[in-house]
Amino acid sequence: MEVEKKQYRVLAIPRFLQQWCTLIFIFTIFSTARAFDYNEALTKSLLYFESQRSGRLPYNQRVTWRDHSGLTDGLEQGVDLVGGYYDAGDHVKFGLPMAFTVTMLSWGVIEYGEQIAGAGEYEHALEAIKWGTDYFVKAHTNPNVLWAEVGDGDTDHYCWQRPEDMTTSRQAYKIDQNDPGSDLAGETAAAMAAASIVFRKTNPHYSHLLLHHAQQLFEFSDKYRGKYDSSVGVVKSYYASVSGYKDELLWAALWLYKATDREDYLKYVINKAHCFGGIGWAMTEFSWDVKYAGVQIIASKLLLEEKHKEHSHILEQYRSKAEHYICSCLNKNNESNVDRTPGGLLYVRQWNNMQYVSTAAFLLTIYSDYLQSSGQKLKCHGGVVRHQEILNFAKSQVDYILGSNPMDMSYLVGYGSKYPKSVHHRGASIVSYRENKGFIGCTQGYDNWYGRRELNPNLLVGALVGGPDCLDNFRDDRGNYMQTEACTYNTAPLVGVFAKLHQLGGQNLNHDPTLISTY
Template sequence: MLCVDRVPGIGRNRFRCGTDSSNVQHRGIGCILSNRNVRAAGMCNGGRNTYATYCNTRNSNSIQDAKNCINKLPSVTGLAWGWVNAPSGKCKCTADTFSEAKNNLFKGCSNSIEAERYEGNIGLCECLLRIEKEWSSGFQGTLLIPVTGTHNPWELEIRFNKSANIQASYGNLTNKINDQIFVYRQSSWNDYPKINTTFYFEFVADGDVKPSNIILVLFDRQPVNISLIIVPSLSIFPSKPINISTNNGTYDYGAVLYASILFYESQRSGRLPANKRISWRGDSMLQDCGENGEDLTGGYFIDGSSLEKISSRTAQFTSVLAWGVIDYEDAYVKAGQLEYVRDAIRWSTDYLIKAHVNEREFYERVGDEEFRKILIDDWSRPEDILISRPTLKIDLNKDNLFVPGEAAAALAAASIVFRLSDPVYHSKLLTHARQLYNLAKNNNRHLFFLPSKGGNALAWAALWLLRATGEQSYLLDAKQHYIEFELDEYTHTIYEEYIRTIGVQVLMAKIIKEQIYRTVVERTCNNVVHNMQTTEKGLAYIDAFSKLKSTADMAFFCLQAADIGINTQEYLNFTTSQIGYMLGDSGRSYVVGVGQNYPKKPRDRGSSCPALPATCNKQAYLNPNANPYLLVGALVNGPSFGDFFYDDRLESKTNQVSVENNAGFQSAVAGLLYHQLDLGK
């Protein structure tokens, strides 16, 4: 099933708008036939991706089934054409109208048909009709239409199958026919819709009508398909900050775990489960597809503002999150969070499996820098962004081999998490992990000149596969990678890319248990604990860009060193002090909604948007007040070296939130709870 089929809505048509280089909109419909089955599908070329859906008649050898499907499609005049690729050669039929194209194809190309396709300028776009309120005689709604071409000025037509009354504050009502057809045009004070943004039209319909009475919507005289969504009454969860103080002066680490997992749930993309706990989040980015229509929905937004999905970075945080669950599972059990954290990990690994579309191809990114800039200008809810996003697929034979290494590590680590609770899923994760690792290991080794270019990711993957399977081949590989890529490297200056190497060093000492690896870990952690520059209030200031993330990662790694008997109390004290700084020892909490004096304006779209039915736009981004919703559990980037923190949504250096930020932090908190409760005895 192609990903557009997954969009909920009215009727069976699901199309996206696309533009060619001259901004002339082309949309298409068609049927594909083969010797064994008949697939009738609507086609739409949008940007870099191709989407297909309409009707699907599988398990049939009948060409008539395809003809019947075509006959169901709208008969709209346009640039229609069809082509046939038959065993005896190609037959191409062109026409000025859609019906002529159908007739030509059926008359001239019906013998030995292998494939048929029609395309036409039929103007079918995906549109959301969001119902904010509904009563016995009417409803309040908003039409959300993706803008992928030039619209100067805009025109919107709404047709009902019975008499109705409409009130709208946007645009001018220029025509009304029989109280059933309403045409609105752009007012002089309205802005022109920008390309790659969403057009909003808010209205109230009355006169004993329901949303189902809308039979047609046209935008700039082109019909659009309507997907209906109904906004539930909100009970914002949670709406109050979480108290983490205890009677004995320590922190309630179990409550912090609860909060951090909630943050992960707030950053989910795709179709959300019915039991979602963040009521102000809804389904989003259901148009995420690969170059050939592969389903790339789901996964996590890598941060709260760009909404990008980056597989390598997703894999990095997932492996660290899984590590904490593996070693501190009893702490999650005591906190009542084990099932929730498993769900958080599965949400990530399900997406990584989707991204691994075949043995040799892997999608690294959905969204890019250009798309990020567009979104900043169109600050809106993830749920309101309807345009398709560019994707980056890598060839695992030659490109960016650190990506499959990171993905292999994450899937192998996660397989341990699910080994007992879901053996089938455990096996599936391991299968993908092995495939990705083998490709990373065997192809184009010359790319790995530095650990940060992939050598540490390759060792990271081998170690997690060793821990997941116990197979000695991975032990030999891990030792070889460790030597080949000089992963025992020591540096006084620790930076973000080097932290992955430290993770490798700790795993080597933990799994292989040889003194040579323990010595390297002790040297590295001693450097952080004794020599790292520290702020006046006690933060080990490791990296000026990633700030609290880097410190939390190091706190977790050194806690792992403590667990294997390396300077146990000293490293445990270090981790306690660094996590304590983030939770409030510094005079403020850096975790949203947790403790005292926490950040009120995290750089996050969903929580910064006003409650529906209000429109979310750049005014929400520039709003000087606190975010309307509490983004509970999000660890912000953090303060300057002077312990100064300016709570400002516009400042990514301080207020950026990211699923990466929370992974090492959450695993360190789980470890501290494990020690606090003496669960290792």
């Protein structure tokens, strides 16, 4: 009876009011696809890397609440390890995530350098890359020696200090032929090879230097095989190599092929395709640990070049696995799809989920370009997908990050009117060293700064935090490190995507209402 009454009331509304309500409803749906300033997001994302700098800061440092730190790194071991990046909210320099960060920054510039330049951020992007590669050159002290880590995660986590005040251990750890680390050496080789492509025109001497190190590191990683966390045990609680090292060996070889055009690197990727899992593993994530999806997408793109026809059989198998990843993100596989939150965000893990979102957005954008340039479509179990739909979905993930989500919050710090202001980050949560040079001790930081209710005194602009849970809920509390800690490898993949979307003007590419999230 109640239902009948409601139906009658609707029918009783005058026709002009029904039309007006319909117009309002349509407008409401399409207004959810907000216009975002991707140029601003790009600018701020590159600022974040300046916040994470270790070492002696340059004269043109723009993030002014930071100062010099870690100036004696490597001193005990008799090697100069000053520089590089802190990976997150603490002060350990972890080699594997740092190298992946640099690889992704470099890949973004290789693919979207013109767009980054068009947005006025090219020099800043190159500076972000070079801050990492300068450190890798120092850390690679011998053809078969690479310094893997500076600092100790356990002692570091006992303290809450600014990097400028550090009193924690700065013990340095290395890999060598007796204690190998093929995953770490392979990823560092990939980073330096990719960066060598970036600097080829603007700084050819530096490009050659990076390529020389990359080739030595690849040879080291392939000749002396082993997981780096077996050699550097202190890293296991923080960046354990769960996927092993075979994906990094394929990854490094592919980047060296792109950097040198040498056939032996390509043959490595072809000949090892099966035994190293390159055409065996169908992945639903891409991260600092698991490189297979990236390998498969780069290998797919080689199919477009005439000279690779003799390897097309293997490259097609790489492409099949690449498409499994893309289809899983689009929720168009029969099984093994990536979960989504009710608000439409890709959801892989509870801890720092945004890292998987940013890498997915990048790979989706890359693959959309590949399909567009080759005039092809993606065939998933759930149907045929055009390149526009893939790019539009990548854009939806970026837009969620920037504020189009149930919390109406930007997860890129400093962007928009509402964003996390209690980020789990030692330097950002304590008064700036430049404002107050008084020493803040290990426990003093916990007592006076970590637990305080006030917002962070320093803004970690451009940081992409861990993000919401599986139901789109987010709690802005610096103690909630699963959601409020940011990492360099979260933001790095977005640099190229922001530039691409800025160039496109942010339009909704296929205006398909079915692609608009409802929540």
